[in-house]
Amino acid sequence: MTENVAAVVRPEFDYDAMRDDHGDLRAEFVDAVSKAIAAEDAVWLRGLVSELHEADLGDLIEALDSDERVRLVELTGADFDFSALNEVDETVREEILEELEPAAVAEGVRELDADDAVELLQVLDEEDQEEILDKLPPSERDALERSLDYPENSAGRRMQTDFIAVPRDWTVGEAIDFMRETAELPERFYEIYVVDGVNHWQGAVSLDRLLRSHRNVPLTDLVDEDRRKVSVDDDQEEVARLFGKYNLVAAPVVDSQNRLVGVITIDDVVDVIEEEADEDLKALGGVTSDEELSDRVWTIARGRFNWLLVNLATAFLASSVLGLFEDQLQQMVALAVLAPIVASQGGNAATQTMTVAVRALATRELGAWNAVRVVMREALVGLVNGVAFALITGIAAYAWFKVPGLGVVIGLAMICNLIAGALGGILIPMALERMRADPAVASGTFVTTVTDVVGFFAFLGIATAWFGLK
Template sequence: MADNADEGRAAADVLLERLPMRDDEGDIRPEFVAEISRAIAAKDDGFLREIVAELHEADLGDLIEALETDERVSLVELTGADFDFSALNEVDDAVREEILEELEPQTVAEGVRELDSDDAVELLEALDEEDQDEILDKLPPSERDALERSLDYPENSAGRRMQTEFIAVPLDWTVGHAIDHMRESPELPERFYEIYAVDGAQHWQGAVPLDALLRSGRQVPLADLIDEDRRKVSVLDDQAEVARLFGKYNLVAAPVLDVDSRLVGVITIDDVVDVIEEEAEEDIKALGGVARDEELSDNVWTIARGRFNWLLVNLATAFLASSVLGMFEGQLEKMVALAVLAPIVASQGGNAATQTMTVAVRALATRELGASNAYRIVMREALVGLVNGIAFAVITGVAAVAWFKIPGLGVVIGLAMLCNLIAGALGGILIPMVLERFRADPAVASGTFVTTITDVVGFFSFLGIATLWFGLS
């Protein structure tokens, strides 16, 4: 058995040397995945233990995603204590849930014990309460209590994202005292970037970055190194708010205080980077009419159902817009060119409005657009609508007359185009602002409202002006 394990380890090192997991482009090699699949099928645990021990958790996560569902669970089971459960935080939620549900609660509990508290919470929060309890019950009471406390904070709060491992020392210590403490403490956080000064009741007094410790002599009091102006967060702060703070003030870590200003945890930049990417990702999806939590690993039904709702709302608005066309049935019969050209007016307005809306939604999300510059930006967008409205009025008018040789048609479509581009600009900026004011999510809801406006205004203005100009009614 020991021989087998040694052999496996040697074979794993040979594989990693001969055929690294990623090619030069950074993509995973299919041959590498095939070798792992083969080893899983052969239950070659010595080989697999060495592989998972050698891979970075992020790479291990990518490897797991590249495997088949049943192989994923077997890999965790075969590698036991060598498997780093933080790799499961690197995979899509759907994949993580599947694996955690298949594994024995005892196996998961042992894996969770090895994690920093923030990683453990991230892993557990994906599970429903029953599964969570089953795993928490298998942990020692002190660890269970700490995790339960974190899980009690609201979803997406700083309390959920923080790790409860940190270094806190009395404010009256010197640099030398603090360094000796770190050298002697067996249980330090895995990575840390600053230490915190607290009073006897664990109230936060200030932060000292490690580089400040290292450039100072041993006799320097910590009090001299503290930046009083340092940003701190509260357990209840929203993670998006925390991310903005980190981005704005270039933080790598921030102390998390409870409602009584006691230091209870620390948020580090790596978690914040995840939040920043997640928030941007969600905004992009929302603007594209996709559920914020849709993931690449979701199955056909989950995705189809999620997208159906948004399409249904849009179908209703499309019927609303077409009912405007329906009001002009007589005119369309008399001059079929109107039916051919109407979609152009609507679509051009929709595209211009989407441009404005995209800028507005993003500027609201990053807080660049606020009360202080709202008036200026609305005026500017209206002017942009006017300028491009005039430009496209001329272009479309000329093109329409060239195509249908109907005198006057150019003026009619030009005026409609101008109306619609101004309407689109105003809708594109005002609707997101109003939604934000009423605490609705501008990224999700703006698109539907905005294109409804440009469809209705486009059809109505074009056919209304045509009716008057050509005396069609």
């Protein structure tokens, strides 16, 4: 059977045998692997995992069943690249690591760069981490423990601790000879760093500058001393902004004494950028940032419950405004039918403004220097669209219910609510940012509460006055 299996995937685990035109994994490929796992065809599986890029191996792992995942790692032993586990959802990673023998995990961890090892281990609780760290040689254990001591989301957690640091008085030739003669260089690097005798960072030399210079050129001629560096405690989001802004591929990480302790590379930063975008998007949608596609029903339901509870409270608040006008609603039931339209239109206009505001705050495009202008502009946009939709809604409402004046009433309410929505949509995120809360997480609830309450109140209040209801 396994011969057949092999025939499907070979020659050489061709990329096209693995993925369809859309880039998705082929079901036949996943099936073939499942069958090989069931048949314990270790030889074939070892060949497979050592050919696959870690990212592809990660995708394959996610496509397998829970117990197949662990069996795959066990069957392939030393050929399995543990960095593939950093390519899968944290829930999946945690599950696999907990099922495996700590000694096996320790073996896998030893093969990783510090940043990858930290990323792998940080999903485990401290006890499980200790069990694995205990199986490592003391020097490697100490280094990892140090990295794990840095706060989550800090540069210290993300950095690689392998880097090339050379003395300031070397020439290009000396640096090149050093790299040719040193066996244990980082797996990938884009620049080397110049340090003084006690490891204080002095500057960076990019490899392309090194390569286009003659051997006798002193490094001091090439070194970039103005290069932005990162402090171990810096937040990863700050680091990502720096990379994006100055087009960096790597940045030195220094401790509080300006000693070079690591390097952050662009691949980690790309992950951060994607994570942060993910967080903002989910936060605006009312989903916690750690929800993952592989989570179980119960975990997801619980995670989403809190936000829905907050929303329920605000929905009751908005409805209590309707409750204030019970008598009027009974006298003119058209008001009950139309009120949600005013609230909904305001809510959507406010969401537009809020989305722009949250994004502009995240990218630092919106700040004290342009706040007044942007707020004014949003208010005007609210007015313009308020008037436009006042006309449309007014005509439609009159055409529907044929009540004279109803169009004017809903039109006026629409203008009020779109202006309120615009102001709420911009001022609430700005206020949250100033209070150092994350505008993406909390703005939505506040903003739609404003437009529900203002929408109902304006519409029913104006209607009560206009029609003389009581």
